[in-house]
Amino acid sequence: MNAAWDWAVGVVDWGVANWSYPGEPGRGILPRLLEHMRLAYVPIVLGLLVALPLGLACARWKRLYPPVLTGVNVLYAVPSIALFFLMLPYTGFSDWTAVVPLTVYTLVILLPNVVDGLRQVPEHVRQAAVAMGFGPLRRLVFVEMPVAVPVIIAGLRVASVATISMVSVASLIGLGGLGQLILSEGFRRQFDAPIVVGIVLTVLLALVTDTVLVLAQRLLTPWARRDRGSGGGRGIRANRRRAAAAVPAEDAAVAADLTTTAGER
DSSP states (O other): OOOHHHHHHHHHHHHHTSSSSSTTTTTTHHHHHHHHHHHHHHHHHHHHHHHHHHHHHHHHGGGGGHHHHHHHHHHHHSSHHHHHHHHHHOOOSSTHHHHHHHHHHHHHHHHHHHHHHTTSOOHHHHHHHHHHTTOHHHHHHIHHHHHHHHHHHHHHHHHHHHHHHHGGGGGTTTTTTIIIIIIIIITTOOOOHHHHHHHHHHHHHHHHHHHHHHHHHHHHOHHHTTTTGGOOOHOOOOOOOOHHHHGGGGGOOOOOOOHHHHHHO
């Protein structure tokens, strides 16, 4: 018991002593953590920016979805370390060497969720929105996307955790943030403290990111939060009522039909 306690205290002492070096900005745990966050969050954002229009196109033109998904899955089958080395001649030892492959990997998770989220919007809801005078962009923003947000964020949560963990592999080519602690300062030196600190910080970063995304979903879908205690169906009906309330007064009859139809579902 005493040996385990001494080991834990030694790990904590090492983490505190090596957290940062004000005189050497590139040295310490904090710079590795910030690098890890940069290498993880940039691919997540880029993946979402690509997945949203691509998923919208695949949801609109169904024949486009199978070949696009197949192509993304084929790229995902390539080991990450192989893609990192393939990128080196073109991007050198820059962040893009890790960002481009990780962005591709996020698409495997985000693209199906975007397509599924948009496809779950009932067709009669779209038709009612058109009858209310909603144009394609307005219908997408105020009717389709609010319904698809929970599914999209669910995929974003999975993609974020996977990307945060995969960044560590980039340390094999000189990048990787916290992976540098685990591999370079830990395994290669046979020293436990950097390994433990790197793993713990990676897990904490994934947990914090997941929590932020959950809070973002709650902010973007307030109707679901209000009606959670009464079942998911009421949340969907509240979403429909919210969309119906946005129409002009002369479309009240169509809005009432939209709310009634949603309630029957």
